[in-house]
Amino acid sequence: MLENLLHAPWVELIVVVIAGFLIGLEIKAHRIHTESHREIGSVRTFAFISLIGYIFAKMNLYLYMVGYVAILTHLSLFYFFKLKSNRSGMILFLLSTLVYSFGIVVVNFNIWFLLIIFVAVVFISNLDKNLQHFYTIFDEREIETFAKLLLLSGVILPLLPQEQISEIIPISYFKVWLAVVIVSLFSYVGYVLKKYIFNDKGYLVTGILGGIYSSTATTLVLAKKASSNATPYLFASSIVVATTLMYLRLLGIAFAFNTEVAYKLLIPFIILTIISGIIVLVLYNKSKYEKADTLGENEDKNPLELGTAFLFAFLFIVMAILTHFVLNQYGDLGLNILSFIVGFTDIDPFVLSLLSSKFGVSIESVATAILIATGSNNILKALYAYIFSKNKAGMLSGAFLLVLGILTITAGFIA
Numbered sequence: 001m002l003e004n005l006l007h008a009p010w011v012e013l014i015v016v017v018i019a020g021f022l023i024g025l026e027i028k029a030h031r032i033h034t035e036s037h038r039e040i041g042s043v044r045t046f047a048f049i050s051l052i053g054y055i056f057a058k059m060n061l062y063l064y065m066v067g068y069v070a071i072l073t074h075l076s077l078f079y080f081f082k083l084k085s086n087r088s089g090m091i092l093f094l095l096s097t098l099v100y101s102f103g104i105v106v107v108n109f110n111i112w113f114l115l116i117i118f119v120a121v122v123f124i125s126n127l128d129k130n131l132q133h134f135y136t137i138f139d140e141r142e143i144e145t146f147a148k149l150l151l152l153s154g155v156i157l158p159l160l161p162q163e164q165i166s167e168i169i170p171i172s173y174f175k176v177w178l179a180v181v182i183v184s185l186f187s188y189v190g191y192v193l194k195k196y197i198f199n200d201k202g203y204l205v206t207g208i209l210g211g212i213y214s215s216t217a218t219t220l221v222l223a224k225k226a227s228s229n230a231t232p233y234l235f236a237s238s239i240v241v242a243t244t245l246m247y248l249r250l251l252g253i254a255f256a257f258n259t260e261v262a263y264k265l266l267i268p269f270i271i272l273t274i275i276s277g278i279i280v281l282v283l284y285n286k287s288k289y290e291k292a293d294t295l296g297e298n299e300d301k302n303p304l305e306l307g308t309a310f311l312f313a314f315l316f317i318v319m320a321i322l323t324h325f326v327l328n329q330y331g332d333l334g335l336n337i338l339s340f341i342v343g344f345t346d347i348d349p350f351v352l353s354l355l356s357s358k359f360g361v362s363i364e365s366v367a368t369a370i371l372i373a374t375g376s377n378n379i380l381k382a383l384y385a386y387i388f389s390k391n392k393a394g395m396l397s398g399a400f401l402l403v404l405g406i407l408t409i410t411a412g413f414i415a
Helices: 002-006 009-034 043-059 061-084 091-108 111-130 132-137 141-159 173-197 203-213 215-226 232-257 259-287 306-342 348-356 363-389 392-414
Strands: none
Touching: 009 043, 009 091, 009 111, 043 061, 043 091, 061 091, 091 111, 141 173, 173 203, 173 232, 173 306, 173 348, 203 215, 203 232, 215 232, 215 363, 215 392, 232 259, 232 348, 232 363, 232 392, 259 363, 259 392, 306 348, 306 363, 306 392, 348 363, 363 392
């Protein structure tokens, strides 16, 4: 019943005219805001344009095209004289064309599609007001960065073979590059959020977003800042929260690559996240009595450098070969020792090699190795926190990270 009603011509006509009328109101509001009055027509003009477009679309496609050419000719003449008065804005003409298309959209699709277009038009036409600050901080190199993300995921990945590379490298080139894409995507999201949305919002936010990006690098950066800052509880909470997000980040990566291992890690990682989250809350509540300094300049580096991606892929393969060798020679004990050692480096290639490769080990052994590597990485961050701050902030965060490291390793042997 409702579907038939929405396709009734009189309902379509009313919706089209109202949409055109509302766009006209939006344009009138823009004129008032910019104090510009020398433009085409009024609110009613756009209602009539949408009405004409609907009637012509209903009658005949050729008649609709004739109407479009007539409107386009009128707009072109107006724009010609507008250029002579040193005014070159084209938004009005684009909106007029869109309003004229409302009729044929309803005729060939449906009212819901028109409503989506209408929302998009209103959103985009108001977007400039919300991007004034963004324009001042936007780095044009970010377009190149986004192109790299598309290159990594949409161009290179589909071309790679999915067969195992060799007997000693139990992964495919596709899995290697998929790992690069997933880790780069996680890192890039954290980088963009921190740089453009939450920039200069405080050290705690830096820690949260840094945990998505790289908890080790974030710990190093915050520890250096803490060395010359008299807010130990604030920095300690910010350093620990990066590790809190690291647990969630690794869990998300595990679900992306191996759901069986992910479910095995789910309970210990959630418990560790809750414990570290409680530590963060306690430290942050104490920091409210401190006088915090401003955040300072952004020290994050773009994570989507192609050199970094290729290095990650190389390390991924090296870790797969090393893990294969250790398992064949020393079994699960050797894997656990290797996991502890790897934790003092970048653990992502090792974790992803475990999740993506077929080493012939149990799900429990893989989960244990990941937890041990994560725990030893926490111990490394504890050392970083203390060595690079050498004050109360480093002692507090280092002590809690050490405890989290021990708890994580213990969870690995229990899992």
